[in-house]
Amino acid sequence: MTTDHRTQFRGLTLATDLFRWGENSLAGLTLLLMAGLPVVEIVLRVLFNTGIPASSTYVQNLTLWVGFSGAVLAARDDGHLTFFLGRDLFPQGTHNYCVALIAMVSTTVAASLSWAALDFVRADMQSPVVVAGWLPTWAVEAILPASFAVIALHFATKPETALTRLFAFLGIPVAAGIGLFLPMHSPEFLWIALFILFLAAVLGTPIFIILGGGTLLLFQVEGTTAAAIPVEAYRLVVSPSIPAIPLFTLAGYILAEGGASRRLVRVFRAWFGWLPGGLAVVVTMLCAFLTTFTGASGVTILAVGGLLLPVLIESGYRKSFSIGLLTSTGSVGLLFPPSLAVILYGVMAHVSILDLFKAGILPGLLLVTAVCVLGIREAWSKTGPRVPFSMGEGMSALWEA
Structure with missing residues (x-):
């Protein structure tokens, strides 16, 4: 050259x-x-x-x-x-x-x-x-x-x-x-x-x-x-409701990058990890919570999937079940406020966003409950030890969160 x-x-x-x-x-x-x-x-x-x-x-x-x-x-x-x-x-x-x-x-x-x-x-x-x-x-x-x-x-x-x-x-x-x-x-x-x-x-x-x-x-x-x-x-x-989409996505990104998912896992694991299927319930609740802010199951999976998958496998859950649980729980929070998907649908369909959120509470709870039941059912057959409950660890996790 x-x-x-x-x-x-x-x-x-x-x-x-x-x-x-x-x-x-x-x-x-x-x-x-x-x-x-x-x-x-x-x-x-x-x-x-x-x-x-x-x-x-x-x-x-x-x-x-x-x-x-x-x-x-x-x-x-x-x-x-x-x-x-x-x-x-x-x-x-x-x-x-x-x-x-x-x-x-x-x-x-x-x-x-x-x-x-x-x-x-x-x-x-x-x-x-x-x-x-x-x-x-x-x-x-x-x-x-x-x-x-x-x-x-x-x-x-x-x-x-x-x-x-x-x-x-x-x-x-x-x-x-x-x-x-x-x-x-x-x-x-x-x-x-x-x-x-x-x-x-x-x-x-x-x-x-x-x-x-x-x-x-x-x-x-x-x-x-x-x-x-x-x-x-x-x-x-430029509709008045659309700015909520990037703003809530930014909030979810900051929440995930700031280590909130790790702290929440510690809280849920300390308080519910001793229950049969408690960790699966924790994962379901955490992913549902994060999805309400990120507005997309893919974002939730990227944010916490790499953290939660090893935890589930180490706790005795099958790898296939763990992957399926993370994939499905990334969508169960879409019906709860302030879900971006519901906001976007309300804007496009010219339907009251508040009414949509009210109508989605019961189906959303039903979805979360169904996934939690599947996690509990899977836990009965796993051989890994459960996390013993400790009030000190629970309070420490709450303080850190």
């Missing part, structure tokens, strides 16, 4: 690192502002009997930035949900072709969504509507086309070989060429495009790309402008 090539490589690496730092900083800063504004509002009202004008409006619009900056990070780090049902059905030699198709479809759909969002922002630039009395609405909405464009860039540059990168970057002109030969309103174009999307989904394309691409196709076939997609996305995301 010549000196010029080394210099170019170092320059490219530096630019990539700066770009990654900018992505991380934007996501962290927006989340910090979103979580910090309510705290500052509370302090100001307590100390000075005043607050931040339109603070709730700022938080609602910051939700948009938090969500889409997080989507950029997920695209960069392969964090989007995908299916890998069909890739193993193809010969090993076709791996590069599968990657090329995924990259092409992902880049094309992300770039199309960016263009649709740009049309939305351009239209709002002519509108006098402002946020919080001074900030133009289009300035808040600008994150939509920018984030989709960066996501498309990540999808295009992610393949390792030059051929697959070429396919990714050719995604947009290929789609445009198909549109020239087959009118987008024709059934032929729709079926061909839907088949490509289906194949890409089976091979492992992110689910949001499949949903977004299908929506774009159906809108175009019906003659509806694609800008309606970002319009509806903006309307839903």
Whole structure:
């Protein structure tokens, strides 16, 4: 490698690192502002009997930035949900072709969504509507086309070989060429495009790309402008109830990272570990508690699964039962407040969130009880010793928690 090539490589690496730092900083800063504004509002009202004008409006619009900056990070780090049902059905030699198709479809759909969002922002630039009395609405909405464009860039540059990168970057002109030969309103174009999307989904394309691409196709076939997609996305995301989702998720993450799960395990084990199946009951209650804050069973499993699985196995529970218990108990807390899943359903279905939580208490308790009974039944056949009850240990665990 010549000196010029080394210099170019170092320059490219530096630019990539700066770009990654900018992505991380934007996501962290927006989340910090979103979580910090309510705290500052509370302090100001307590100390000075005043607050931040339109603070709730700022938080609602910051939700948009938090969500889409997080989507950029997920695209960069392969964090989007995908299916890998069909890739193993193809010969090993076709791996590069599968990657090329995924990259092409992902880049094309992300770039199309960016263009649709740009049309939305351009239209709002002519509108006098402002946020919080001074900030133009289009300035808040600008994150939509920018984030989709960066996501498309990540999808295009992610393949390792030059051929697959070429396919990714050719995604947009290929789609445009198909549109020239087959009118987008024709059934032929729709079926061909839907088949490509289906194949890409089976091979492992992110689910949001499949949903977004299908929506774009159906809108175009019906003659509806694609800008309606970002319009509806903006309307839903800035809803007053949506900020609870990232805020409660952040609270659950802090709770888990702060060692709360370890302290709670000690408390439950000290007070209930002497009972038959007491540890299984502890695990069920702990996972149900954490899921109410994290809002997702996967987050709960990641937070405490690695800690609880060895404890269950060492206590005599079968490995298969322990894994199944952790997997299932990650979902039993979704019906209890302040479950993010219930909040999101209430927002989308326009149903009272309070009524949903009231209606979910009895089914939630029934689920928890059923899982606890299974744990107790399993405990009768295990040979491991139970934890003897100690008032001193119980009080010490409570004090630490």
